[in-house]
Amino acid sequence: MDKILSMRIFSRVVESGSFSAVAEHMNCSTGSVSRAVSTLEGQLQARLLQRTTRKVSLTEPGERYYQKCKKILADLEEAEAEAGDAHTCARGTLRIHCVTELGLAQLTHSVLEYRKRFPAVAVQLKFLPRMANLLEDEVDVSIVSAPTLPDSRNVCKLIGHCERVLVASPAFLQTHAIESASDLDEHALTPMPFRVEPNDHHVKLSLVKPAAQSTAPEGSGQFAINDTEAIRIAALAGAGVAALPVHCVIDDIRAGRLLQLFPESRLQNTSVFAVYSSRHHIDAKIKTFIDFMTSHLRAVLDASLLSEQAQPGLNRLARVMENA
Numbered sequence: 001m002d003k004i005l006s007m008r009i010f011s012r013v014v015e016s017g018s019f020s021a022v023a024e025h026m027n028c029s030t031g032s033v034s035r036a037v038s039t040l041e042g043q044l045q046a047r048l049l050q051r052t053t054r055k056v057s058l059t060e061p062g063e064r065y066y067q068k069c070k071k072i073l074a075d076l077e078e079a080e081a082e083a084g085d086a087h088t089c090a091r092g093t094l095r096i097h098c099v100t101e102l103g104l105a106q107l108t109h110s111v112l113e114y115r116k117r118f119p120a121v122a123v124q125l126k127f128l129p130r131m132a133n134l135l136e137d138e139v140d141v142s143i144v145s146a147p148t149l150p151d152s153r154n155v156c157k158l159i160g161h162c163e164r165v166l167v168a169s170p171a172f173l174q175t176h177a178i179e180s181a182s183d184l185d186e187h188a189l190t191p192m193p194f195r196v197e198p199n200d201h202h203v204k205l206s207l208v209k210p211a212a213q214s215t216a217p218e219g220s221g222q223f224a225i226n227d228t229e230a231i232r233i234a235a236l237a238g239a240g241v242a243a244l245p246v247h248c249v250i251d252d253i254r255a256g257r258l259l260q261l262f263p264e265s266r267l268q269n270t271s272v273f274a275v276y277s278s279r280h281h282i283d284a285k286i287k288t289f290i291d292f293m294t295s296h297l298r299a300v301l302d303a304s305l306l307s308e309q310a311q312p313g314l315n316r317l318a319r320v321m322e323n324a
Contacts, residue, residue: 003043004076007069009036010048014066017056090284091120097132097142098125102162102272103228103248106300107143114292121285129226134277140286142275143293149273157290159272160298164243166261167253172238178261189231189242243267247300272301 012022013033023030041048048062058066098107104127111125126132132142134154149156168178168187176187225231228248235242235249236257252258274290276282 003040004073006036006040008073009033010040011066011069011073013037013049013056014058014062019056089120090118090288092283092285093122093124094285094289095124095138095140096126096289097137097139098127099131099144100127100129100226101228101245102143102145103245105229106247107297110293110297110300113296114289117292118285118288121289132275134275140276140283141289143272143297144275145270145272147268147270149275154275154277157274157276157294159274159294160301162270162272162301163246164267164269165246165249165253165263166241166243166267167235167249167258168241168261169236169238169257170259172235172240173259178241181262181265184241187240189225189234189240191243245301272297 009022009026012025013019016022016025019033019037020030023033026033037049044061044065046061046065047059048065050057050059096111107127108125111123115121115123126137126139128137131144131146132139134140134142143159145162166184168176172187177183178187225234228244231242232244232248232252234240235244236252241261249258253260274293276286276290
């Protein structure tokens with residue numbers, strides 16, 4: 001007989017003081033109850049109960065064993081209760097990985113908002129510039145950005161789409177001629193995921209000075225950065241042109257701190273996925289986090305750069321150029 005079951009039977013005999021009462025409660029024979037206790041005594045090589053026709057009482061070893069049994073069974077019941085409602089009650093520690101290219105600030109704010117709604121969940125947030133291995137990196141959920149994901153045994157849920165735009169600071173554009181797509185490479189802070197459509201290379205950006213008036217330092221070249229927030233800082237400082245997610249720079253564009261280049265041309269987009277290990281018996285903290293990110297982060301990603309939002313910044317630069 002299972003030892004845990006035998007411990008439960010023994011504890012109930014102690015608490016009820018009767019083998020027959022336990023047998024009736026468990027819908028089994030009195031002999032089965034007696035054999036369970038006898039098996040424990042045989043395994044422990046100690047008498048646990050004194051049996052008479054009138055009552056059942058604990059021996060000294062039985063008293064010590066009963067106290068230990070009570071604690072073990074209570075801990076087991078608590079563990080079973082916690083495991084049993086893990087799919088309905090969000091609590092415990094959630095280990096999250098995010099790729100840095102989606103923006104540290106935006107992702108951190110999203111996670112903080114999740115914790116406000118689910119304060120019983122402790123979060124361990126890890127940023128890596130690459131996709132995570134859920135097992136090796138000890139991650140419950142990974143938020144990644146990619147055109148597509150490789151086939152794997154993991155579950156991948158589409159959260160939304162990340163659109164990128166070309167941006168540079170007004171100060172940079174006053175001193176550097178970016179008149180066509182072919183002018184980008186020299187000043188690119190990031191790789192240029194530029195979709196060159198027919199005649200795209202003939203599109204002119206009329207709000208820059210001619211190349212002859214450029215005051216770029218002699219010998220300046222490409223300055224490449226691999227972190228989205230660092231790229232944004234460099235672009236704001238006038239270091240060059242960057243392809244950045246809309247949601248990371250939309251406030252800068254609206255405020256005129258950055259200007260969008262070639263708004264009529266679209267860059268290559270990526271999809272944002274939540275990756276986790278299994279659809280079966282999914283833990284509530286994982287399910288609530290994925291549901292939250294699907295709604296909250298998708299709303300952030302869907303902040304589109306419309307022409308009427310970018311135009312005020314372009315008009316400000318045009319006025320500056322006219323007065324230069």
